[in-house]
Amino acid sequence: MSSLGKAIFLDRDGTLNVDFGYVGTRKTWQWIDGAKEALKVFVSANYRLVIVSNQSGIARGFFSEDDYKALEESIDAELAAYGAKPLAWYHCPHHPDITGPCPCRKPKPGMLAQALATYPIDPKQSWMIGDRRRDVEAGQALGIATIKLGVGDSLEDRWACANHIPLFPSLYQAAIWITRS
Numbered sequence: 001m002s003s004l005g006k007a008i009f010l011d012r013d014g015t016l017n018v019d020f021g022y023v024g025t026r027k028t029w030q031w032i033d034g035a036k037e038a039l040k041v042f043v044s045a046n047y048r049l050v051i052v053s054n055q056s057g058i059a060r061g062f063f064s065e066d067d068y069k070a071l072e073e074s075i076d077a078e079l080a081a082y083g084a085k086p087l088a089w090y091h092c093p094h095h096p097d098i099t100g101p102c103p104c105r106k107p108k109p110g111m112l113a114q115a116l117a118t119y120p121i122d123p124k125q126s127w128m129i130g131d132r133r134r135d136v137e138a139g140q141a142l143g144i145a146t147i148k149l150g151v152g153d154s155l156e157d158r159w160a161c162a163n164h165i166p167l168f169p170s171l172y173q174a175a176i177w178i179t180r181s
């Protein structure tokens with residue numbers, strides 16, 4: 001018997017909220033339809049939620065670490081009140097052209113590895129879900145099953161299909177599929 005739990009690793013922008021580009025304030029946060037409900041579906045199926053987000057807007061000076069944290073805390077509180085509080089949030093504030101290479105910016109798996117080192121999560125029972133190829137690659141680097149979100153016509157989506165990576169139009173549909181399988 002394993003005491004390890006299962007987790008859903010989630011990209012943020014383009015997965016939970018509409019990716020307007022460098023979303024650093026609550027004013028520019030807009031939930032993607034069904035995303036909050038999807039988080040509740042996961043929690044109801046005993047998955048822990050771990051957000052892993054590239055935030056190079058911090059390295060680029062578009063918003064500050066404090067701005068980012070204020071937004072994270074606001075969303076975290078909203079999700080707690082909704083009954084879908086994440087276990088943990090990770091973000092990479094770097095950009096290689098500005099701050100040099102780092103182990104955390106996806107497709108590197110540093111944020112996921114940190115979560116696995118910190119919490120009793122079984123990677124073999126867990127999933128990584130995101131809207132970009134680098135999200136998928138970060139999961140794959142640690143042997144975590146991955147899902148690519150997309151409508152099925154971008155180059156990234158074709159790459160996912162060619163590699164037999166499940167493709168879903170929305171997080172909600174992915175949540176229903178994962179928790180029913």
Ligand SMILES: [Mg+2]
Pocket residue numbers: 011012013014015019130131132
């Ligand atoms: Mg994204």
Ligand SMILES: [Zn+2]
Pocket residue numbers: 092093094102103104105
């Ligand atoms: Zn980083």
